[in-house]
Amino acid sequence: MTKANFLSLFLLMCCTMLMAQTKVGGVVKDQNGEALPFVNVIFNNSSEGTTSGENGKFYLQSENNHTELKVSFIGYKTEIIPLQQKTNLSLEIELQEETSSLGEVKIVRGKTSKKNNPAIDILKKIWENKRDNGVSAFKQYQYKKYEKLEFDLDGIDSSVVKNPIFNGMEFIFDYSDTNRISGKTILPVFINESVSMVYGDNIENEKREDLLGNKNSGFEQNQNLIAAVKDVYDEYNVYNNYIKVFDKSFVSPLSTTGINNYNYVLSDSTYIEDKWCYNIIYYPRRENELTFKGDFWVNDTTWAVKKINLEASRDTNINWVKELYIEQEFEVLNDSVFLISKDYFQANFSLTKKENSKGVYAKRTRVFDEYQFNIKKAEDFYDKRAYKFNEEVYIRDKQFWKENRLEELNREEEDVYVMLDSLTRVPAFNRIYDIATIAESGYVEFDGWDFGPVYSLFDYNQVEGFRTRVGGRTYFGQHDPWRIEGYLAYGFKDDKFKYGISGKWLLDSRSRLIISGGKRRDIEQLGASLTTNTTDVLGRSLASSGLVSVGDNDKLSNIDLSTVNLEIEPWYNFNVRFGVSYRELSSASPAFSLDYYTNEAQTETASTIKQTEISTILTYTPGRQTSGFGVERNVVNEEEFPTFFFNYTLGLKNVFNSDFNYKKVQFFYDQPLRIGGFGRANASLEAGKTFGEVPLGLLNVVPGNQTYFAMYNSFPVLNFYEFVTDTYVSAHFDHNFNGRLFARIPLLRELNLRELIGARAVWGEISEENKALNASGIPLRAPSRAPYYEYSIGVGNILKFLSIEAHFRGNYFDVPESRSFAVTASFGFHF
Template structure:
């Protein structure tokens, strides 16, 4: 059909499953006998299921296949339950995005599943022609399919295929229990189509259901069920609208934009949904439900809710140790009422028991306009930082480096800087996933302890200076085509889909205004691209490049990001010390391929461990001008003080590794272990820190499906 339109009704429901009568009695107490009449059974028909969130959306869809344009106008939207308070529930409610079984690969939970309709299906599935029937004078074949190997990212189920045109009448599939996917006890998909005139087939219904558990996939454990149902009705075919009509889009910009009166929903809602809303109203304030969902959110986000509209966290950075501060404690917070908060204030207070100094920082963000989307931010900090832990930073106003938040590190970390900073940000959304922004910052930077680490340099008058005052502006452009964005507050939420990222940043430093000590220009570029390679896994690749124009000290240059902790940190080099390489022009690449069990799932016995293999390659190349080297050359080191050698990777430096991930028990498989080697590299003479190793074992901790 050249043109079409239809009405699309979408329902997303989240609930607690596998509940027994004892839990329900504790939950409802005196209301138990009434509630038990309303509560539904699980799909197994044995235990009970209690909904805690429901979202409904009604939309009108218009398509122009000649010009490949689709316009979707939301007509009404309604939600009720605990979702507004929880980041993890946001992620879960968006589990099923763009599930297109007609593509070779289905990107689900950031994993590439092979579609049973794939052109490469015979390498993954076995097929069985089970039956054939005649329905409305059309012959249909029932074909069963199932994975050839347990643990592969594939489905089992059956499909009804129409004769002659091979169109799909009905498809039902699910993942096998043995699949190498954490937290997922079950995934089920149903799709139905209507075949017209032997040449047209249109969707009529999509039904998705996911069952998530926490500790393991034992059938007796309680879990979370996500249900998404889409119905397609009121089709009108080949009734074209004006061509400009299809180019227009109506964007949702406010949380209440599609709120409709109760009479509207009374007319369109099913009786089942009406009873679900009533039940959610009854359970959402129950203490047991709030405690359970609060625990899930705390584990997922690291923040703990309070009754004051403030969250405490993140918990993961509460304790650390380093050479300057000794044992460091940190208490962080952020205001949080819903994911759509227009204003957000966050901050922290930290204390070091060795230097006995109090550090702090705060950041305020406000959404000035929904359309065009304009956000502003203002931040102040007086804290220590590990400068050079990242090459490119655009919207992050406060320093959040890992170097001063780690509990265990290789050698002593002398290289921390004392940073007093005030910064502002202005971010303008040109269109979805395309942003331009401006930052202004004023920073006073010095060594956190001159007794261990010197950042001194020679100024233009030949005098030795130990502090840099940096007054600078940034103009950046970010482009993330295809990124799934949700939430309408000042902090956006991002789905787990696969998308590329392009960032260009121009930074200008000013000498004179606000006591700025240096004038310089810096331009930086970053491109990252996760590449789905079907059953072979996913390649996560990124390339960064940059150049600084002007003569500046180390605090304003581009050190190659090192990592002296024993944990893995993305886009850093684990076998370098901080400031081993300092550049004013650089090119770096990071390539990490995750096989997602493609290799280890085929090895008998070993496949029962559900391990996944990966390989990485990281490289950096750069240079530093004689002018930038000269302002540090000739400075003598005091005894016991480490002074930076301006050493650049003129000969490409690289690291490569092999690793195992998904290590753990049950669903708790957070560990990853990498064995890392490096290229031939001799550290600068006179280094006071531990020599950089030529080989190391490093551990990563990351919850992953």
Template sequence: MDDNYTESSDRGIPTPSLSFITSLLRLAFTILLTITTTHLYGQKVVVRGKVLNARTNEAVEFSNVLVTGSTTGTQSDLNGAYALELAPGTVTLRASFVGYAPESKTITIDGSQKVIVLNFRLQPQQKSLSEVTVRGKRERYRNKDNPAVALIEKVIAHKSQNRKESFSFYQYNKYEKIEFDLSNISEKFRNRRSLKKFDFVFNYLDTSQVTGKVNLPIYLKEAVSNVLYSRNPERKKEIVEGEKMTGLGNYVDNNGIKVYLETLYQDVNVYDNNIMLLSNQFLGPTAPLAPQFYKYVIIDSTDIKGVRCVNLGFSPRNKTDLLFQGTMSVALDSSYAIRKIVMGFSKDININFVTDMRLAQEYDFVQNQGLMLTKDELAIEFNLLKKENGMGLFGQRSVSYRDYLLNQPIDLSRFTGLSTDVDKDAQNRPDTFWAEARHQPLSGKEQGIYAMVDSVKKVPVFQKFMNTAMFLLEGYKPIGPFEIGPVSTFYSFNPVEGFRLRVGGRTTASFSDRMAFETYGAYGFRDKRFKYFASATFSLTDHNTYTYPIKHIQVSVQNELKIPGQELQFVQEDNFLLSFKRGPNNRRTYNQVINLDYLNESKNGLTFNLNVKRIEQTPAGALTFEQSSSDGGTILIPNVTSTELTAGLRYAPHQQFYQGKNYRIPIVNKYPIIQVRFTAGVKGPLGGQYNFQRLIAYANKRFYISPIGYTDVSIEGGQTFGRVPFPLLTIHRANQTYSYQPEAYNMMNFLEFVSDHYGAIFADHYFNGFIFNKIPLIKKLKLREVVTIKSLWGGLRSENRPSPENLVTGQSGGLLKLPTDQTGNPVTFALGSRPYVEASVGIANIFKVLRVDLIKRLTYLENPLAPQGYGIRFRMKFDF
């Protein structure tokens, strides 16, 4: 792969959370510069605290906290925390929950206070209900003869008729609002002198009704759409009519943030067996297997719009597993439908950077035909260190629905095209559109977010700071419409070049929306040779050259030192950290490449690619290109030149990306990725020395297996037709760095195996802590287990084996000897009847970012320099 290739490889599973966190950090950095000390909270005061079990000191979840003599109140969250905003005066608050004696406390609120902390400690007691007896003392939980389990089994048995997909047709109008705030801003932080230039932002501070913490809104995204559904044939379509969001110009990819938020805050159907949230899959509380992993208890009974319901509590048997906890109100009629549900995570769950999550949904009858969602809210609080009272980010998604039409036939022609269509004018709607389209008006604070963020961008101090932050986070230093970088490649070293210096850069969107240029120059002090790269990209769409879907033409030239068979994901080959390698790695080639590329992507996930490339490979370091002479001697061949025409087809349904400046990271989903590429080598034009054809097919898919994690499976196969020397065969992807490469062979040496036909399979299973979560003490570390197996089958046909009769003496079109060491022993091999196999076990989420794998090579141990023992590899990976 050439350095001018700007999309991250689809091989391996990318790390979407890293770019998401990076973007949020940029937003947070912005806010750190936007707070001063001149704001007053106003008349109301926040009263907040926790409701705890007086005996065990554990949180009493979903307890009621009410102001006596009024309807003002709230409910504690999964950590027992609550918050109320009250006017000055003397009030009495009462905390209560079934199975506990209520407690009341009286407080006096005056104008000088900002926050009052008031905790409740409830004494457990026995309380008999008509359905079950709840006892304050802890008893061993059992499914047998448990009326709560009998009730959830009724819910599971009837859920197919209660899902909205039970309707033959439905359609509705949907209004979605996602807001992100910098959360829990402290008084001390607001008093920093360095933030005075941004005092206007301070007017937008607000108090969250969910957490009771002081927040500053930094991001707002609104969308209005029409949703259509047909059961037979099953089709669903969402047409986005309007979309509006804040933006920070070229500093942050607003569309990328939007995509990530849509991935993290997905639509949740509580009847699904598996629920996707925060890029993870959770076993739902109504899944058939749920009673084996959840505990259920009947709390009390209630009345919802004339229907008697039971409040059913549920929680994970193991609090660190990827499961929910909360309460659901189940109708005690023949439907056993869920009328209301509030759920979140245990504070001990094996999820990173999330201190709290709360999902609240309510269902109501629509047109007297069936139940549909009428309330849908999801709130998540993020903190890098998971400190409950630390400064972090708070995101809330609120969705409302109206204009329901049920069981009214829909013309199937309306489902043509993509499953989600965005109107071409969606992002350019006037204020009059939004005044009518919003289901409820924005609050005063929300209305000001757009103007506030736009004002921040114009402050010179902010621009200077963001340029510095971009340099630290991405490694590029902007100079007008050009950026210099990446800094990680300025210096590196290897056995052939010795010390290597490199400097380069690229144009930015401010230079042109339709054209992009990139270049670098490098020099090796040992080989005393200059290397270079230059590319020009021309967009054939109305957006820039990197925004999905891409349609462009790219021209590039390159003269560079390469390692045959090395194919890295997401990093440059001359990254300083990759200079450290195990074993000999001095067999390389100087590649002179001229490349013309046409890429055409479509929103349905289909991509077509045409490429014309001339590659001249010259051996470097200890590598030589040799043929045998008639007298038994050796003839050195100066180079191998090929002219290659390639056509590629890729299908990735529902593919989404986080878009960087000149890179993008695909967001993994449950759908397969399939690629087919055909290359024809042509002898004659542009100096090509060989006629050959190569066909390669690749497929990748993630399989979710809740609650025990997920498996990533990749399969690949290829065939080369024709008679070609080893540099034009398939040189299998090896890795001699100490960085773990997901779809390279980490215990294979560079240039160790070549094939003209092969098949490969990679399988990685991520347990997400399912095993470690059951081990005392270890479970507190939130570690996660990974197991991997990699297998490769292949070989060389007789016509491509460099036997004496195939070494055409002195002819440029002949075969070359396979590489040997200085004593003549072979170091490059063809695969035999055995597959190459390596396996590994790994521990991920060490300090939340580090993965360490212990790898063992299982076959071809007799090859020279083959690693005999175990290898340790490292990988940085940010995940929720």
């Protein structure tokens, strides 16, 4: 989930009781009154159960009527507890030690033995018979998927009901419910249902999902919100060694390395749907690591997991999530292949992890059915993706849902639709929704247009002094086929107005054929980019600001840019863009120059560069997911896919008084990396070369960073224009261990800090001909005798939102006025 979307949902959700058939809750203790964790608690003569938490507490509910509760734990006598009522929420259960078997019992509260442990023997059988997800065993597959997403306010009590924020919305508390895992009183605030057909070809490595119907509470047209909600949940396979949840890689209890991270206890055995199964309880060996606790049932012949639940410990190093629970059920096909039949995911978002803190429950239920295999599709089947908004999918009638729901809504969920649809017509609720929208997009919405972005209203630098900027865009909906946006800025020191305006039009939605153009006159720091983004008519680099700079940030340029572009997407996530641009560049500061010689004798100079360019840009982003079908789409899985970028630029002399002929090629590759339980990394490689003679303003400046904040793919210890090249190769590597090391240090582990390391290097050269053109007074030096490099160490997750890194220069200490050390900070809402 993007940071903006997560913040939007958090603001939206954060700003009596209906009964199921049977509810039980309480605490399990031993004879000395000490809480017993990881105790197996199930409804007798069923497989519906849970395990007690670290504090011995448990909660369990069922849609069925049950009269007895079975409580069992290795080394203790099994207790059968009669249930006098449908709701029993204050049970205190005491287990007696089983003295006759104490000699056979291994340690069950603490570290269990890795040897002579029947639970681990069973685990090894699972590894030996380990299979990929069931559909992977076939050449082709297809199935129907029903998905239900819900968001619920947690901690509904009298203080919440009386809160002034709910004035005019008091009726919603009549619809409060009980969470089936925790037993807490909740208030549903969002529900979304969808039915899809999923097709896949394992030979061709293709997959397609066709949405058949979508229904939600009051936000039918807000596909950004729906996409943001869906992005809360990740796809995962419990048989993998690592399970990705909220951008974190948890060690799976079925992992081949699980015995190093978990304790395992064989707890029970019984028939589940005529299959004899063993029950194994597992829990973490160490605190603060990305691990789960829970139990699973495994068949004694196929050694396939029949049912599993996973619950993250509260001390797990993951932000904003107080509780995390996963439950999966599988069907065994022909005693060989297992197919997932049901998946349930639940997370409780909260500002703190205190027991009584209030938050938001996010829940997802998925049901899978109608499996079919080895039905080969036509060659172009997987190329036919949805390319325009189909309103019918979002207005399906009751008959459609009656026929396609794979799991019926209960009465409470049906009532929620009524409540939430009414809520969207309450002014107080719409005010909260508007605030969330501003937080997500940065724009204030009006009828047909938006004002913003509000984050760019004020700035400062040495050239402009204090600067103010106002802007806006047309916006009738996220599927708009055209959009116009622009801004007007004013500097109080240079007493000049600046502006930018852009327009784009989607000519063909199937091929995503878009024509766009724009004009910009502004002041920009060009020394913070390798020129891959200098045709942006609306953007402005953080490096242009003097509010957060180290030393003087006066090497700023005037830029007058006009562009016309045509782009098309011939294949999914493959974009081709043709563009023509005209730029005029000059110095914006008396302390800085872009001058160049105009004659061989070096007696005449020019201060303004006029240049016409034709460019061809190819961008490939495999795995990228987007929402919306208009001229602009939102990416819903940022930082989850690689990016390949290639740019070929042709500079044309004497076209619109252009000054230079040249050719320029650039290649960029960015790759997010998951390194198992060792965290997340990001690596990038960039290379470029300019053929022809060009002045400083058209060369490739190695991007320095004189700000106190992290800037993507820059060099924090370099000053602006410290290195200039016409040929370069640059590489960056950053890694976040996600607290893997700190979690093993007592006391420090309680802070949930995260270790950061990084390294970056660049090699480049500059021709003597380009040096001879330079009349700016800035020495043109390139890191040619050896690659320039930096390295960094840092600490992340300080107060859950701050990261601080220390950067060290590796060489080229002889460069005048160079820095050997720098500190940068970054802010963000990260899990």
